[in-house]
Amino acid sequence: MPKTDITHKLSKPIVEKVAIIGAGPGGLATAIALRTLGFDVQVYEKAQDFRPAGTGLGLTPNGLNCLDAIAPGIVETLTISGCPVRHILIKSSTGETIREIPSRNIELYGRPLLTVWWWRLQQTLASRLPADIIHLNHRCIGFEQNENTVEINFDNGKTVYADLLIGAxxxxxxxxxxxxxxxxxNFLGSMCWRSVLKYHHELFDSHETVFIKGNKQFMYILNVGEGYTSWISRKLSPDCSLSRNADEVKSRILNELAGWDESFREVVEATPAQEIWEGPICDRPPLSHWSHGRVTLLGDAAHPMAPAIGQGANSTFEDAYELQACLSESSTLEAALTSYEQRRSDRTQIIQKQSALGEMRYYETENSVEQTQQQPKMRPINEFHNWLYSYKPSVIN
Ligand SMILES: Cc1cc2nc3c(=O)[nH]c(=O)nc-3n(C[C@H](O)[C@H](O)[C@H](O)COP(=O)(O)OP(=O)(O)OC[C@H]3O[C@@H](n4cnc5c(N)ncnc54)[C@H](O)[C@@H]3O)c2cc1C
Structure with missing residues (x-):
């Protein structure tokens, strides 16, 4: 979108009131970050309460570095509740071990691969904020802005005003x-079924993350700590229609896993049908800029990506950190938002593209995985991972 007069007429050098839409990982991390700058931050969330939700996530050194810079000590808290991964096990659908990969994140980047439950992450972030700045049951339905303010409207009839609106x-x-x-x-041509439940998989005794490769389908079983297991099953499918009810969802996924090793099916069988989430995997094309006047975007709102390389939440924490840095370093809101986009746009476009590519690689056949095993060893440090995981925030004074 071309910049209009609104941007150029901004006169306040610094914002006071900030409204964030969305109390997911991005919105809450940003609220913590911007409160440290002394702003009056309010978060508006459509959910009626904070109930257990979401999937298991892998937090990587780049995301953890940013999170720790925003909220010192929070990574320790998450490490206690989540699960630092030491080994990733790759299995065939019938249970044979294909490969065991030790995680070298600590050795190479100083931080682990940490698997956590989205809900636990949300709770941990929310605990760093005063409860009265998080407004549940506020579904944003739109906004209007002028050179002085943004008017934000909610489906409960409320209207609030802010100097800066962040769509998270x-x-x-x-x-x-x-x-x-x-x-x-954009529907990317694959469907996802997932849940988190209290469950201990026998493989967790030696491996915290299990990747099971089927024919144009796969499954992750993640130890997300505190006795909880996250399973995520995905299948290449041109059809993105949804099942009619929870029982149908459960039968459909069990049907998709027919012939798979019992230990992989059992975790699905143990999951109450109404707690299985079914949906399509989607992304959106990269934007070259995503701010306009007093409004900007962050996280999945700005650069939604396929989950293939597990960077959605991690890149969201990078955004939150960089937005804080830009707002603290710039003398006007316009300069801050321009600088924020400049710092984030190229990097997130690369991550979005790699995620889309990675998504397709997932659906290579079992044979092609075996062939990959027989090829000469990969480079000891994958250049892309090195670039991705080495991202470190500078200290804000
Ligand atoms: C299967 C799967 C596996 C994944 N694995 C990983 C992984 O390993 N590592 C990783 O980094 N990422 C992973 N991700 C991605 C990750 O979950 C997201 O990128 C991350 O949660 C984005 O955070 P966010 O705060 O930007 O958005 P969200 O987590 O989507 O949060 C948005 C919030 O906004 C609220 N909201 C939405 N609309 C409105 C409205 N109109 N008004 C008010 N509130 C609203 C929502 O209720 C929600 O609370 C995975 C995603 C999936 C689907």
Missing amino acids: DGVNSVIRETLFKEGKA
């Missing part, structure tokens, strides 16, 4: 849609 409202962001009118996200 995920892949189907209302803030992004109001700015860019793109419509629905």
Whole structure:
């Protein structure tokens, strides 16, 4: 979107009131970050309560570095509740071991691969904020802005005003849609079923993350700590239609896993049907800029990506850190938002592209995985991972 007069007329050198839409990892991390700058930050979330939700996530050194810079000590807290991964086990659908990969993240980048439950991450971040700045049951339905303020509207009839509006409202962001009118996200041709439940998988005794490769489908079983297991099953499918009810979802996924080793099916069988999430995997095309006047985007709202390389939440924490840095270093809001986009746009475009590529690699056949095993050893340090995981925030004074 071309910059208009609104941007150029901004006169306040610094913001006072900030409204964040979305209390996911991005919105909450940003709220913590911006409160340390002395701003009056309010977070608006459509959910009626904070109930257990979301999937198991892998937090990587780049995301953890940023998170720790925003909220010192929080990585220790997450390490206690989550699970630092030492080994990743790759299995065939019938249970044969294909490969065992030791995680070298600590050795190479100083931080582990940490698997956590999205809900636990949300709770941990929320515990760093005063409860009265998080407004549940506030679904944003749109905004209007002028040179002095942003007016933000909610479906409960409320209206609030802020100097800066941050859309951290995920892949189907209302803030992004109001700015860019793109419509629905791109369906990437694969379906996902997932849940988190109290369960101990026998393989966790020696491996915390298990990747099971089937024919054009795969499954992750993650130890996310505190006795919880996250399973995520994905299948290449041109059809993104959803099942009619929870029982149908459960039968469908069990049907997809017919012939798979019992220990992989058992975790699905143990999951209550109404706690299995079913949905399509989607992304959106990269944006070259995503701020307009007093409004900007962050996390999945700005750069939603396929989950293939596990960078959605991690890149969200990078955004939160960089937005804090830009707002603290710049003398005007316009300069801060321009600098934020400049710092984030190229990097997130590369991550989005790699995620889309990685998504397709997932669906190579079992044979091609075996062939990959027989090829000469990969480079000891994958250049892309090195670039990705080495990202470190500078200290803000
Ligand atoms: C299967 C799967 C596996 C994944 N694995 C990983 C991984 O290993 N590592 C990783 O880094 N990422 C992973 N991700 C991605 C990660 O979950 C997201 O990138 C991350 O949660 C983005 O955070 P966010 O705060 O930007 O958005 P979200 O987590 O989507 O949060 C958005 C929040 O905004 C709220 N909201 C939405 N609309 C409105 C509205 N109109 N008004 C008010 N509130 C609203 C929502 O209720 C939600 O609380 C995975 C995703 C999936 C689907």
